[in-house]
Amino acid sequence: MSVTFLHPWYALLLVILPFVWFLGRRFSRIQRSLRCVLLASLIVASMQPVLIHQVAQQHTVVMLDQSDSLSDEAKAQAVVLLKQQLASIQDKANVDVLQLAGTPIAIDGLAVHYFPSAQSSLSQLVSQALSLVPVGSSGNLVLLSDGQATDPHWSRDLTLLKQRGIVLNWIRLSAKPQTPxxxxxxxxxxxxxxxxxxxxxxxxxxxxxxxxxxxxxxxxxxxxxxxxxxxxxxxxxxxxxxxxxxxxxxxxxxxxxxxxxxxxxxxxxxxxxxxxAQPAYSLLFVGNDPQAERQMQQLLGSGFQVVQAKLPLAADTDFAQYQAVMLDDIGSTALPELTQKRLLTAIENGLGLFYTGGEIAFSKGGMATQPLAQALPVKLQQQEQQREPGVSLAIVIDSSGSMQGRPLELAKQVARLAVRKLKPQDQVGIVEFYGTRQWAVPMQAALHPDDLERAIGRLQAQGGSELFPAIQEAYFGLKNSHNRYRHILLITDAAVEEENYQRLLRFIAQDQINVSTVLVGESTDGEQRMAEIANWGRGRFYAIHNEFNMVEINLHRPATEPQSILRRGDFQLLHTATQTPLPVHLQDYAKVQPQPAAQVIWQETHSGDPLVSSWRYGAGRVSAFMTDPLGSGTQGWQQWPEYGQWLGKQITSLTNMQQHLQLHSERQFNRLQIQLDVAADVRQPTLQWKSQSSESWHNLSLQQRSPTLYHADLDIKNSADVLLQASDGVHLQRAANGASSDIAPEQQVSQQWSMLLSQVVHLSGGVQLDGTLANLPTVSPTLMGLAGLSLYPGLLFAALLLYFVELIYRRWPRALVVSGTRV
The missing domain is CATH 2.60.40.10 (Immunoglobulins)
Incomplete structure (x- = not known):
C-alpha cells in the first residue's frame, strides 16, 4: 500500500502555514491550530492524493471458434458450452467473449468481440484474449475449438502466458474430415x-x-x-x-x-x-591429363564450374575460391609439400577434398609419407615386395688356339653355370672370338637353357686372339636391351692382343653396362690385365685355375619395390547403408584399408574392399574414390546416363560442409524475419531483397547478433513473394519465401501444426478436455491486482468540517472576568 499525488507541486503552498500561525498570534492557540490544519487539508486535497492498494482480481475470456473446419454439430455444441461457461460465472463484469468467424452470436448483457477471419488464426485469437486481461490480474482463457490452427506462431503467446501466469484451457471439438x-x-x-x-x-x-x-x-x-x-x-x-x-x-x-x-x-x-538456385559448384581439378577438364565439365554438367590447375600445384593457390578440390591420380611430385600444408589448412577451414586414382595416388606416387596422407580416410601403406629385375648377359668366350684343352673346358663350365642362374625373363647371348668374332648364340630370352648349354659345348679352340672387336660386338648386342641390369662376361686365358681397352670399357660403363672377367687356366701372367679390364668395366674379376676353384657367377640383384595394389577384373559397387548395388561395374581399383574412424560409403560386393570412403577433417570433409573417374576402371561408366549425377553427389556431399553463407527466412504474418550465418572470416556481408514483380534489388540493413550471425526484419504483406540474396564479396547465397508460406488453407492443417496447441495448453498449466466443461478447473484470484483510491474528496470533507468547527469555536460565547470575579 502506498500514496501517490497527481499534482505534487502544490506542496509548495505548505510554506505559508508558518505565516498564518505568526499573523494570527492575537488569536488563541486552538483557533490558530484549527485554521492551519484547515489550510493544510485544502493544500493536500489540491495535490489530489491517491491511495494505491492491492485487490484480488480474476478475468475470464471465452474464445468461440466457428470457422469452416468445424462441423455444424461442433459449432452448435460450442455455443452451448459457451453459455454453460458464462452461466457458471457470477461476476460478468470481468468476462469477455471472442468469436472467430461464423455467424455472430448475441449474449445478453455481454458484448461479443467478433473476428470475421476466413482462416482459423487461433494464435492471433489467443493474443487478442491476452490483451483483454488487465495487467496484474489473474486470467482464465477458455478456447472452444477443434484446434486446427492455420499458423504456427505460438511462441509469443506462450511467453506471455507464462510471464503473466495466465492459464489456457482448451475444450476440444470435432473437426470435419480432411480430404487429401x-x-x-x-x-x-x-x-x-x-x-x-x-x-x-x-x-x-x-x-x-x-x-x-x-x-x-x-x-x-x-x-x-x-x-x-x-x-x-x-x-x-x-x-x-x-x-x-x-x-x-x-x-x-x-x-x-x-x-x-x-x-x-x-x-x-x-x-x-x-x-x-545457388551458383554452380566451383571445383578445382588437379590431374595430369590436359583434356580432363573438358571431360569432367561435360560429365558433371552445368551445376559445376570445373577449373583445372597447372602442375605442379602452386603453393599460392587460392583455395578459398573453390568449394571442393579433386586430386586425380597424382603423386608427390605434382603436389609440393608446402602446397599440401596449405591445402590441409583449407580443408580444416571447410574445403572439401575428393581424392581419386589408382596405383599412383594410393601407392607408387609416394604420397604415403606426405603431409596430405593424414587427411585421407584410407591408409596409404606402401607394401613392398622383393623382385629380381631382368638381366641381359653377353658371354664373350675366347676360343682361340691358346685355349686348347683344359682352359676351354673350364671356360665352357663357367659359361654353363652362368646360364643356369638366368630366369626365363632374362636375355642371353654368346660371342666367341678366334681371330674373328661371331655370335655363337644371338641375344635371346633364356627360355631354353638346355639349347644354350649345347651351343656352348660345340665351341672349339682355333685361330688367334682378337678380344677388342668381340667386346664391341657384345656391347652392340646389349645396347638396345631394356632390362635393368646388363653385363658382359669375358672368359679368356689372357693371351690377347694389346689394345686401348681402358677407353672402350669406360665408354661401355657410362652406358650402364658392366664388364666382368674370368681368367681360366693355370697361367697367372694375365691376372693383372684381367683385373684392370674388370675395374675399367665396373665389374668383378675371377681367377679359375682348375675345377676346384670353380665359382657360380650370379648376376641377379634382388630389388625392393612397391607391391601392386591394383585389382583388375569385374567388380560391383554396393552401398553400405542401403545394400543397393550400382548398375555398372568397375574394371580396376586400388585395394586399400580404411581409417578406423572413416565411413565406408561404397564397397566391393564380395571382398568388402572400400571403394568410396569419407570422413570429417576439421571443418571440412575428405572422400577417397579408389579408381580414376576418367580412367580404365570406369570405362563402362561413360555410357551410364546417371554417372555424372552419381559423381556429382559424391562431390557435393563434401561441399555441404563448407557454407560461407547460410540464409534462412521465416514469415510471421506481415513480417519476414531473416537470419544470415557467415563464415568466421566474413566481415561485411550484404543482403538484398525484391518482390517477384520487381525488377530491381533493394538493400536491407543487417544487425549483427554475434561474430558470425546477422539478423534483419522486413515488413511486407503476407501475400507477397520475397526473393533474397546475400553476398560476402566472393560467394553468393540465394533464398526465397513464398506468399503466405506461414498460413495453411482451412481444413489443410498438418498434424505437426495441430499438435502445437496441445503443447501451449500444457506449458501454460491448462487442461485439454474433449467436448465437456465437467472437469474444467477453476482459477482462484490469487494474483493481487493494483487499485487506486482517491483521497481528494475525503480531504475536502475534512477541510469543510474543520471550517465549521473553527466557526463554532470562534462564535461560542465566553465568560468575562472583571477584577478577578467571573461574570
Missing amino acids: FIANAESDAVRIGSQPALHVSIEGIDNYHQSLSLQVFKADHLIAEKSLVAEQWRGHSSISTSLTLGAVSEEFTAVELRLTTADKQTQFASRQLWLA
Whole structure:
C-alpha cells in the first residue's frame, strides 16, 4: 500500500502555514491550530492524493471458434458450452467473449468481440484474449475449438502466458474430415544445372482409398508427375514421396504442386514452392591429363564450374575460391609439400577434398609419407615386395688356339653355370672370338637353357686372339636391351692382343653396362690385365685355375619395390547403408584399408574392399574414390546416363560442409524475419531483397547478433513473394519465401501444426478436455491486482468540517472576568 499525488507541486503552498500561525498570534492557540490544519487539508486535497492498494482480481475470456473446419454439430455444441461457461460465472463484469468467424452470436448483457477471419488464426485469437486481461490480474482463457490452427506462431503467446501466469484451457471439438492435401513440400539443394528432387508429404488420406496423382507445373506447363497408389498408405494417416525435376536454368523458379484424383478430374489441393538456385559448384581439378577438364565439365554438367590447375600445384593457390578440390591420380611430385600444408589448412577451414586414382595416388606416387596422407580416410601403406629385375648377359668366350684343352673346358663350365642362374625373363647371348668374332648364340630370352648349354659345348679352340672387336660386338648386342641390369662376361686365358681397352670399357660403363672377367687356366701372367679390364668395366674379376676353384657367377640383384595394389577384373559397387548395388561395374581399383574412424560409403560386393570412403577433417570433409573417374576402371561408366549425377553427389556431399553463407527466412504474418550465418572470416556481408514483380534489388540493413550471425526484419504483406540474396564479396547465397508460406488453407492443417496447441495448453498449466466443461478447473484470484483510491474528496470533507468547527469555536460565547470575579 502506498500514496501517490497527481499534482505534487502544490506542496509548495505548505510554506505559508508558518505565516498564518505568526499573523494570527492575537488569536488563541486552538483557533490558530484549527485554521492551519484547515489550510493544510485544502493544500493536500489540491495535490489530489491517491491511495494505491492491492485487490484480488480474476478475468475470464471465452474464445468461440466457428470457422469452416468445424462441423455444424461442433459449432452448435460450442455455443452451448459457451453459455454453460458464462452461466457458471457470477461476476460478468470481468468476462469477455471472442468469436472467430461464423455467424455472430448475441449474449445478453455481454458484448461479443467478433473476428470475421476466413482462416482459423487461433494464435492471433489467443493474443487478442491476452490483451483483454488487465495487467496484474489473474486470467482464465477458455478456447472452444477443434484446434486446427492455420499458423504456427505460438511462441509469443506462450511467453506471455507464462510471464503473466495466465492459464489456457482448451475444450476440444470435432473437426470435419480432411480430404487429401499437401502438408509439406521442400527441395534438395538447388544449383544452376542441377536436377533437384522434391520431397512431398501428403496428409488427410485416412479415409481416402483411391489412387492420387501428384503433378508439378511451371507456368502451367507440366514438368513432373507421379502416381500414388492407395495401397501405399493403407493403415497410415500420411505418406511421403519424392519426384525429380528437370535441370534448373533460372536463379529463381516458382513451381506449383497439384494433388488430384488419378484421372485428374478433381483437384484436392495445390501448393506453390520457390526454388532458389545457388551458383554452380566451383571445383578445382588437379590431374595430369590436359583434356580432363573438358571431360569432367561435360560429365558433371552445368551445376559445376570445373577449373583445372597447372602442375605442379602452386603453393599460392587460392583455395578459398573453390568449394571442393579433386586430386586425380597424382603423386608427390605434382603436389609440393608446402602446397599440401596449405591445402590441409583449407580443408580444416571447410574445403572439401575428393581424392581419386589408382596405383599412383594410393601407392607408387609416394604420397604415403606426405603431409596430405593424414587427411585421407584410407591408409596409404606402401607394401613392398622383393623382385629380381631382368638381366641381359653377353658371354664373350675366347676360343682361340691358346685355349686348347683344359682352359676351354673350364671356360665352357663357367659359361654353363652362368646360364643356369638366368630366369626365363632374362636375355642371353654368346660371342666367341678366334681371330674373328661371331655370335655363337644371338641375344635371346633364356627360355631354353638346355639349347644354350649345347651351343656352348660345340665351341672349339682355333685361330688367334682378337678380344677388342668381340667386346664391341657384345656391347652392340646389349645396347638396345631394356632390362635393368646388363653385363658382359669375358672368359679368356689372357693371351690377347694389346689394345686401348681402358677407353672402350669406360665408354661401355657410362652406358650402364658392366664388364666382368674370368681368367681360366693355370697361367697367372694375365691376372693383372684381367683385373684392370674388370675395374675399367665396373665389374668383378675371377681367377679359375682348375675345377676346384670353380665359382657360380650370379648376376641377379634382388630389388625392393612397391607391391601392386591394383585389382583388375569385374567388380560391383554396393552401398553400405542401403545394400543397393550400382548398375555398372568397375574394371580396376586400388585395394586399400580404411581409417578406423572413416565411413565406408561404397564397397566391393564380395571382398568388402572400400571403394568410396569419407570422413570429417576439421571443418571440412575428405572422400577417397579408389579408381580414376576418367580412367580404365570406369570405362563402362561413360555410357551410364546417371554417372555424372552419381559423381556429382559424391562431390557435393563434401561441399555441404563448407557454407560461407547460410540464409534462412521465416514469415510471421506481415513480417519476414531473416537470419544470415557467415563464415568466421566474413566481415561485411550484404543482403538484398525484391518482390517477384520487381525488377530491381533493394538493400536491407543487417544487425549483427554475434561474430558470425546477422539478423534483419522486413515488413511486407503476407501475400507477397520475397526473393533474397546475400553476398560476402566472393560467394553468393540465394533464398526465397513464398506468399503466405506461414498460413495453411482451412481444413489443410498438418498434424505437426495441430499438435502445437496441445503443447501451449500444457506449458501454460491448462487442461485439454474433449467436448465437456465437467472437469474444467477453476482459477482462484490469487494474483493481487493494483487499485487506486482517491483521497481528494475525503480531504475536502475534512477541510469543510474543520471550517465549521473553527466557526463554532470562534462564535461560542465566553465568560468575562472583571477584577478577578467571573461574570
